[in-house]
Amino acid sequence: MNPPLVICSDVGKAWQTADTPVVALEGINLGIARREFVVFLGPSGCGKSTLLYLIAGLEQATSGTIESGGARVTGPGTDRGLIFQESSLFPWMTVGENVTFGLKLQGVAALERRQVAAGLLRKVGLGDVAHKRPDQLSGGMRQRAAMARALALRPEVLLLDEPFAALDVQTRSKMQQFLVEVWRDSGASMLFVTHHIDEAVALADRVVVFTARPGRIKSVVPIDLPRPRDPRSPAFHALSDHLTDLLRDEVDRAFAEQERVR
Amino acid sequence: MRALLLAAGSGPPRQAASVQPTRMAQAVTVAGWWLLSLGLFAGMWEVAWAFGWADPLLLPPPHVFLRNFADQAQFFVSSDVVGEESSAGALRSLAMTVVASSLRVVAGLLLGFVCSVTLGLLIRYFKLLGNLTLPTITLLAPISPIAWLPVAIFIFGIGNPPAIFMVFISLFFVMTLSTISQIDSVSRTYLNVGAIMGASRRQLFLHVIIPAILPSLFMVLRMNLFGAWMVVLVAEATGVGSGLGQIVMLARNTFNSSLSFFTMTLIGVTGFLFDIALRQIQRRVLFWVPPSAVGRL
Numbered sequence: 001m002n003p004p005l006v007i008c009s010d011v012g013k014a015w016q017t018a019d020t021p022v023v024a025l026e027g028i029n030l031g032i033a034r035r036e037f038v039v040f041l042g043p044s045g046c047g048k049s050t051l052l053y054l055i056a057g058l059e060q061a062t063s064g065t066i067e068s069g070g071a072r073v074t075g076p077g078t079d080r081g082l083i084f085q086e087s088s089l090f091p092w093m094t095v096g097e098n099v100t101f102g103l104k105l106q107g108v109a110a111l112e113r114r115q116v117a118a119g120l121l122r123k124v125g126l127g128d129v130a131h132k133r134p135d136q137l138s139g140g141m142r143q144r145a146a147m148a149r150a151l152a153l154r155p156e157v158l159l160l161d162e163p164f165a166a167l168d169v170q171t172r173s174k175m176q177q178f179l180v181e182v183w184r185d186s187g188a189s190m191l192f193v194t195h196h197i198d199e200a201v202a203l204a205d206r207v208v209v210f211t212a213r214p215g216r217i218k219s220v221v222p223i224d225l226p227r228p229r230d231p232r233s234p235a236f237h238a239l240s241d242h243l244t245d246l247l248r249d250e251v252d253r254a255f256a257e258q259e260r261v262r
Numbered sequence: 263m264r265a266l267l268l269a270a271g272s273g274p275p276r277q278a279a280s281v282q283p284t285r286m287a288q289a290v291t292v293a294g295w296w297l298l299s300l301g302l303f304a305g306m307w308e309v310a311w312a313f314g315w316a317d318p319l320l321l322p323p324p325h326v327f328l329r330n331f332a333d334q335a336q337f338f339v340s341s342d343v344v345g346e347e348s349s350a351g352a353l354r355s356l357a358m359t360v361v362a363s364s365l366r367v368v369a370g371l372l373l374g375f376v377c378s379v380t381l382g383l384l385i386r387y388f389k390l391l392g393n394l395t396l397p398t399i400t401l402l403a404p405i406s407p408i409a410w411l412p413v414a415i416f417i418f419g420i421g422n423p424p425a426i427f428m429v430f431i432s433l434f435f436v437m438t439l440s441t442i443s444q445i446d447s448v449s450r451t452y453l454n455v456g457a458i459m460g461a462s463r464r465q466l467f468l469h470v471i472i473p474a475i476l477p478s479l480f481m482v483l484r485m486n487l488f489g490a491w492m493v494v495l496v497a498e499a500t501g502v503g504s505g506l507g508q509i510v511m512l513a514r515n516t517f518n519s520s521l522s523f524f525t526m527t528l529i530g531v532t533g534f535l536f537d538i539a540l541r542q543i544q545r546r547v548l549f550w551v552p553p554s555a556v557g558r559l
Contacts, residue, residue, distance in 0.1 A: 090474075092476075133550060150458075
């Protein structure tokens with residue numbers, strides 16, 4: 001058995017506000033295997049996105065360690081791609097330039113970059129848009145371009161922070177199918193943050209359920225449904241109900257806390 | 263303007279031909295309102311003159327101060343000396359005067375923009391430089407450019423340099439501070455994307471921060487354009503010896519109200535054309551900023 005690709009050992013994250021320290025994450029122990037699709041599910045503010053940013057290396061854990069590919073994470077690295085919730089394409093570059101931005105930073109020649117961009121855009125189902133500006137694309141197309149940009153650096157793990165949250169329901173379900181194809185094709189591990197239960201069941205090999213703040217792992221639920229998954233099948237519903245039950249207390253607690261803060 | 267727009271057509275394809283008539287109609291409507299607005303203003307003035315409410319000696323109406331073009335233009339000298347009568351053609355000497363003032367504004371703005379943006383970037387790139395310079399800059403920034411006028415003359419004497427310096431100084435501190443605050447408010451997401459893609463600090467500045475702050479810096483530049491015109495006129499009126507500011511001063515000293523209003527008209531039109539030109543440049547250089555943010559006429 002190979003060791004996991006990403007290992008979180010007793011990871012915690014706290015920060016100091018004006019009056020009290022806030023504990024966002026506490027005692028996270030988790031391993032993510034190569035080519036595994038893991039979904040982080042939890043109520044808003046439970047720290048699931050924070051954990052993603054810690055793994056990305058954009059923030060530092062206040063306790064514990066994170067390893068990726070056998071090396072300790074101390075900052076961002078091209079072995080870990082990240083896709084953001086909102087559109088993150090640079091408006092001053094064409095879509096093609098955005099997709100190959102990482103390669104440009106590495107000094108890859110312009111001609112080669114153009115070829116790579118064309119190939120990647122085709123791979124994510126975007127045809128002839130390399131010369132367009134990001135604001136000429138729809139929300140779904142922009143997120144696919146962002147995916148192509150992340151894939152350009154051939155990451156071993158792709159971190160996705162609620163990437164479809166801003167999309168309408170129809171586009172969202174299309175994008176989910178499409179993401180599964182990209183995942184199979186790229187051979188990367190996927191770490192996907194969401195608060196949508198159905199999205200978690202549709203995508204994951206394993207769903208990691210978080211508690212309300214401070215975020216801890218409440219439960220890890222394997223989803224052993226065959227793909228493609230039918231959201232109307234009884235097995236899908238059973239899993240979705242199970243996750244709903246797991247989450248209900250946490251959502252109530254998160255809600256109560258938000259009310260109290262207000 | 264239209265020709266410039268077409269000639270430099272490097273941007274995305276504009277509206278299709280089928281939409282042209284409505285754009286034409288829009289342009290006609292805009293032009294109509296312009297004429298009406300100007301006509302109303304001039305008309306009220308003329309009426310006030312016709313009824314004898316406005317003293318023609320103090321407030322000569324437009325048809326008076328625009329009528330005798332050659333008579334006005336004699337005061338615009340193509341050489342750099344004011345006070346002699348012009349020997350060159352009226353139109354030529356007038357153009358020379360406007361160009362002289364305009365070049366001072368352009369030179370000052372260009373120098374000011376480049377220097378202040380560079381300094382702002384360096385301040386945020388090298389923390390030590392920021393610590394050393396920021397307190398002083400913050401203290402110098404609120405000093406009115408007019409207060410710099412004696413300094414400009416002490417250092418540069420008479421001629422072009424003090425006028426250019428005045429425009430430069432009117433822009434420099436504002437723009438430096440504005441550059442810094444724009445750098446500080448670059449979207450976290452853009453910076454994160456840069457970091458995730460493996461950008462070094464230098465690459466982050468070059469490929470993310472500079473393009474991200476340029477649009478708002480250009481807005482600041484445009485806002486300061488009118489200020490630059492104000493300052494250049496003061497500089498010319500006191501220490502340069504030519505330009506529109508000198509004509510204004512001449513009109514005051516010789517109690518020539520017609521010349522005064524004539525020059526004011528020139529200044530207004532030139533300033534307006536400058537703003538249009540800057541807007542066009544903005545549209546070319548900052549192609550990704552939507553036209554609504556650039557501002558329409």
